[in-house]
Amino acid sequence: MKDFDLNRFAVIADIHSNSDALKAVLQDISAQGIRSVVNLGDHLSGPMAARETAELLLDHEMPSIRGNHDRWLVENKREDMISIDGAAFDQLDARHLAWLRDLQPTLWLSDDIFACHGTPSSDTAYWMEEVSPEGEVVTRSRDAVSSEASGIKASLMLCGHTHLPRRMDLPDGRIILNPGSVGCPGYIDDTPVHHVVQTGTSAACYALVERAKVGWTTTFRHVPYDPNRMIELAKTANHPNWESRLATGWVN
Numbered sequence: 001m002k003d004f005d006l007n008r009f010a011v012i013a014d015i016h017s018n019s020d021a022l023k024a025v026l027q028d029i030s031a032q033g034i035r036s037v038v039n040l041g042d043h044l045s046g047p048m049a050a051r052e053t054a055e056l057l058l059d060h061e062m063p064s065i066r067g068n069h070d071r072w073l074v075e076n077k078r079e080d081m082i083s084i085d086g087a088a089f090d091q092l093d094a095r096h097l098a099w100l101r102d103l104q105p106t107l108w109l110s111d112d113i114f115a116c117h118g119t120p121s122s123d124t125a126y127w128m129e130e131v132s133p134e135g136e137v138v139t140r141s142r143d144a145v146s147s148e149a150s151g152i153k154a155s156l157m158l159c160g161h162t163h164l165p166r167r168m169d170l171p172d173g174r175i176i177l178n179p180g181s182v183g184c185p186g187y188i189d190d191t192p193v194h195h196v197v198q199t200g201t202s203a204a205c206y207a208l209v210e211r212a213k214v215g216w217t218t219t220f221r222h223v224p225y226d227p228n229r230m231i232e233l234a235k236t237a238n239h240p241n242w243e244s245r246l247a248t249g250w251v252n
């Protein structure tokens with residue numbers, strides 16, 4: 001983490017094997033004059049370009065943590081993997097898997113900046129959203145969101161996982177920030193019940209963070225890119241249903 005600018009940096013998450021979205025985001029970050037990036041996980045799982053994404057991430061050294069899919073890629077046997085993990089696994093070699101295996105589930109960038117994938121204690125739980133019994137994705141209560149942050153003495157707490165860009169300020173001034181997803185603007189999940197997350201934009205999403213006199217100034221960036229190569233790769237990998245989400249941000 002040498003040379004990481006703790007006062008002004010980019011936050012990326014949930015690339016999900018979309019190397020063209022990642023390239024667009026890295027170019028945009030560079031164009032903003034930002035040289036420090038932190039990456040919150042779910043890097044490679046997906047039916048597109050896991051290998052290219054891994055190579056890009058190995059070339060651009062940045063503090064990174066492990067998402068639930070990254071964990072499943074190194075913990076599960078190939079035959080037990082869900083299809084998007086298996087599609088990624090088949091493109092990876094030992095070097096890429098070793099990189100995933102070394103990632104930690106959480107990270108303190110400084111004593112004031114904490115990063116996790118889902119919540120501080122889980123890489124599969126949603127922090128600022130919850131799924132209703134009817135399968136609606138809704139905002140969690142302030143108390144529920146706050147209780148997940150108990151004991152985290154950081155003014156800035158970063159998370160990903162839901163692919164939904166969002167900032168919440170807790171009553172004591174601490175901030176939770178989800179930068180949205182670089183490469184997967186919509187998905188379907190069956191846990192705890194069937195639900196759909198969809199942002200309604202195909203743009204690659206990330207956040208810029210700048211330390212202010214009081215607190216943090218945060219900016220969400222939605223970067224347009226051409227998703228057609230990724231759509232073709234998803235189709236070739238037998239995931240034609242990814243076309244809609246990549247082209248429009250809507251799952252259906």
Ligand SMILES: [Fe+2]
Nearest residue numbers: 042067068161
């Ligand atoms: Fe995730």
